[in-house]
Amino acid sequence: MSAAVAPLAGGREPAVWAKGLAKRFGAVEAVRGIDLAVAPGETFGFLGPNGAGKSTTINILCTLTDPSGGTARVAGFDVVKERDDVRRHIGLVFQDPTLDGYLSAEQNLRFHAELYGIPRAVTAPRLRQVMEMVGLWERRESLVSTFSGGMKRRLEIARGLLHSPRVLFLDEPTVGLDPQTRSSIWAYVHALKRREEITIFMTTHYMEEAEYCDRIAIMDAGQIVALGSPEALKAEVGRDRVQIRTADDPAAIAALRSRFGLEAAVRDGAVTFAVPEGERFVPRLFGELGIAIQSVSVTRPTLDDVFMAHTGTTIRDAEASRPERIRVGPFGRAR
Secondary structure, rough: OOOOOOOOOOHOOOEEEEEEEEEEEOOOEEEEEEEEEEEEOOEEEEEEEOOOOOOHHHHHHHHOOOOOEEEEEOOOOOOOOOOOHHHHHHHEEEEOOOOOOOOOOOOOOHEEEEEOOOOOHEEEEEEHHHHHHHOOOHHHHOOOHHHHHHHHHHHHHHHOOOOOOOEEEEEEEOOOOOOHHHHHHHHHHHHHHHHOOEEEEEEEEEHHHHOOOOEEEEEEEOOEEEEEEEHHHHHHHHOOEEEEEEHHHHHHHHHHHHHHOOOOOOOEEEEEEOOOHHHHHHHHHHHOOOOOOEEEEEEOOHHHHHHHHHHHOOOHHHHHHHOOOOOOOOOOEOO
């Protein structure tokens, strides 16, 4: 183990470790000084809007692009100095589809096995095992072009597991899929993790997916702004989110500031602010605001509230206000 890597409890080396990790594309700082340590067997997530630096960080950890600064180790190997060792011990499901639609499901996986040098005697039973895990064994001879989006995602996950990796990277694994299919994909992922005993490192901008993680790092503008379990991060917020709809939002915001000392802003089309015990505050709001309220909703702290507490905006608003994200091609070039 590198002397720079602090061991985890029990003396174990982190499955994924980074110190001061940075990446620049010209004048743009896509990743700015990330520190993290992910334990073996942990499900760890990066949560943040598109353009926050999540995919760029994964590209570095998976050796698809070199860092501009800092260092990182995955499965015990340096991502720059021991690139081939890292690749042998990781699986990767890209954000964009990478399957060959003109080949069958089985042919796609056999091609992957050849690339990773899996012995032929091992390939057949392993191929059946991973395809049965994701419920696609009966469709092994079907062309991938006939698969639904959810089936393709499941096949990509099976391909990422074929060579028995120690760490599986999932970059926005359910982007573009409907909520029901996303839920189905995660049911498969949880079952796979129990059987394979691997570390899962994922990125997402879906709040409900981040809840599946043991710990999450909330990213914004290339930096980690909060790190912890979903429940611990929500508990830190400690206040309920109240949203009201009025005929005069600017006047309502001014009244909240002058009469209650509350800072509010329009989020997701409603005047939004945070208070302790929101349900007890609502009657006072109706009696003292002085502005007609058309509707009101109160919600317990969510991960979006955590993001807003650290950045001053919601993930949805951050995505809407950001230019098109930097993307990195398969050979580390920005695109």
